[in-house]
Every structure is written in C-alpha cells, then in structure tokens.
Amino acid sequence: MNLHGTPxxxxxxxxxxxxxxxxxxxxxxxxxxxxxxYAAGGQIHWAVNGISFAGDYLSAxxxxxxxxxxxxxxxxxxxxxxxxxAGWVVALFVVAEPMKRMGKFTFTDAVxxxxxxxxxxxxxxxxxxxxxxxxxxxxxxxAGSLVEPLLGLxxxxxxxxxxxxxxxxxxxxxMASTTYVQFxxxxxxxxxxTIMVVFVLMRGLGTEPAGLKDDAGRALLFVPQQxxxxxxxxxxxxxxxxxxxFLKFDGPGGSxxxxxxxxxxxxxxxxxxxxxxxxxxxxxPTGRRRPAIA
Numbered sequence: 001m002n003l004h005g006t007p008x009x010x011x012x013x014x015x016x017x018x019x020x021x022x023x024x025x026x027x028x029x030x031x032x033x034x035x036x037x038y039a040a041g042g043q044i045h046w047a048v049n050g051i052s053f054a055g056d057y058l059s060a061x062x063x064x065x066x067x068x069x070x071x072x073x074x075x076x077x078x079x080x081x082x083x084x085x086a087g088w089v090v091a092l093f094v095v096a097e098p099m100k101r102m103g104k105f106t107f108t109d110a111v112x113x114x115x116x117x118x119x120x121x122x123x124x125x126x127x128x129x130x131x132x133x134x135x136x137x138x139x140x141x142x143a144g145s146l147v148e149p150l151l152g153l154x155x156x157x158x159x160x161x162x163x164x165x166x167x168x169x170x171x172x173x174x175m176a177s178t179t180y181v182q183f184x185x186x187x188x189x190x191x192x193x194t195i196m197v198v199f200v201l202m203r204g205l206g207t208e209p210a211g212l213k214d215d216a217g218r219a220l221l222f223v224p225q226q227x228x229x230x231x232x233x234x235x236x237x238x239x240x241x242x243x244x245x246f247l248k249f250d251g252p253g254g255s256x257x258x259x260x261x262x263x264x265x266x267x268x269x270x271x272x273x274x275x276x277x278x279x280x281x282x283x284x285p286t287g288r289r290r291p292a293i294a
Contacts, residue, residue: 054189055186155241
C-alpha cells in the first residue's frame with residue numbers, strides 16, 4: 001500500500017482546497033444578513049441544491065461506514081442506508097417546512113419563538129452537540145484515513161487539516177459556501193463513479209484480478225501470513241494506526257497493514273513473485289508463511 005503522497009495528489013488536493021476557500025471568500029462578501037448566512041438568500045438554483053444534497057449524502061461516513069456494514073453484516077447493514085434517506089424526508093417535511101413558514105433558520109430559534117423557554121433552548125443545544133459529535137467522529141476518522149495515503153501525512157494531521165478547512169468554509173459564508181462545496185463534491189463523485197462503472201463493465205464481471213504477472217511472465221502468488229503483535233514488536237515493528245480489526249505497523253522493511261482475527265492473531269496479504277515480496281527482494285517474509293494460493 002502506498003502511504004506516501006505523490007506530487008500529483010498534493011497538487012490536485014491543493015488546487016481543490018484553494019478553490020473551495022476562494023468560494024467561501026466570494027460568498028462571505030455577499031452574506032450580509034441572517035437569511036444570507038443560513039439560507040444563502042434563497043438564491044441557489046434547484047439543480048445545484050439537488051447535486052449538493054447528493055454530495056452531502058455520499059459522505060465519508062456513507063462510503064466507509066455503510067460499505068463496511070454491508071460487508072460485515074450483509075442485508076442488515078444495508079438497512080442503515082435506508083435510514084439516512086428516510087431521515088432526509090422527515091427533516092424536509094416535518095422540520096424544514098414549518099421553520100420556513102415561521103421565518104426561522106434553526107430549530108432552536110423556532111422552539112424559542114413558540115415557547116420562550118431557556119430549558120428547551122438548553123436541551124436543543126445539548127442534543128445538537130451530542131448528535132454532531134457522534135456524526136463527526138466517523139467523518140473525521142474517515143478524513144484522516146483518506147488524507148494519510150493521499151498526502152503521506154499522519155492520521156492526526158489529516159484530521160486537523162480537514163477539520164480546519166471545513167470550519168473555515170462554514171464559518172465564513174454559511175450555507176452558500178457549504179452548498180457549493182457539496183455541489184463540487186457531488187459532481188465529482190457522480191462523474192468519477194460513472195467512469196469507474198464504465199471501466200468495470202468494459203473489463204467484465206469476475207473475481208480474478210487482471211494482469212497478475214511479473215516481468216518474466218510468472219504468475220504472482222497471494223500469500224497469507226500470520227503473526228502476533230508480540231512477534232512484530234520483537235522484530236522492531238511499531239503500531240502507528242488502528243481501524244477496527246485492521247492495524248498498521250511501521251518496521252525496518254516499511255509499512256504494512258495487518259488484520260486481527262478472532263483468536264488475536266494478525267494476518268497480512270502480500271504479492272510474492274520469486275524472491276520478491278511486494279516488489280522488494282527478501283529472504284523470508286515477516287511472520288509464519290502459510291501455503292500459497294495461486
């Protein structure tokens with residue numbers, strides 16, 4: 001796994017960040033009222049709104065969380081994605097429409113206008129913080145995990161970097177900049193997802209990876225290897241990241257990812273060709289070798 005950012009990935013990431021920050025600065029100069037900040041003055045086109053909703057729905061939590069739940073829980077995990085969709089419908093008709101008729105922009109303002117109760121405002125503020133924290137934890141964890149291989153930064157640095165950028169976007173221009181950033185993300189997701197589907201259909205559906213040959217024409221072998229955390233630490237390895245059952249260790253030979261099974265053992269998958277493992281000549285891979293699977 002390549003965990004070092006390439007010049008192209010750094011350039012593309014930087015250009016995208018500069019573009020969204022410029023959008024925030026541009027719309028911040030136009031947000032002169034509460035309506036401009038919270039509702040973008042009602043001037044956003046319906047098509048932009050629709051694609052921005054798609055970009056917001058197809059978030060890091062959706063991609064990583066829902067895909068992981070489907071992979072581990074099957075159909076039960078798929079049902080959680082239906083809950084997201086149902087939640088949008090409820091929020092639109094039960095919450096957003098009455099608030100629009102009242103001329104309020106937040107749920108707390110609407111409740112305060114109706115009941116004028118400090119207790120209700122305090123409860124609304126606490127519930128907002130609790131829900132936001134529970135939602136942001138997987139989002140920020142996903143952001144750090146994506147920035148790590150993209151830019152070669154540590155996981156914590158990716159979390160801080162993305163968090164700072166998002167705060168700047170939301171705090172400067174509110175709904176206008178947020179909507180157009182989500183519009184850009186949604187448009188990119190739709191375009192590149194379509195390209196991926198086309199490439200998959202052109203290749204054909206199957207489970208056999210393509211092009212698994214070395215320069216000499218020999219087939220590469222998929223070799224599972226087993227070890228324990230104690231053996232890795234004794235061999236000079238150091239755990240640098242964990243994501244569920246997946247652990248990343250840095251060692252004398254570089255970085256590698258391992259998966260912990262129910263017995264606590266760690267398993268690594270490596271591509272082996274002749275005397276090379278992952279393209280590096282070694283005498284013996286780390287851990288206890290199991291029979292190769294062609």
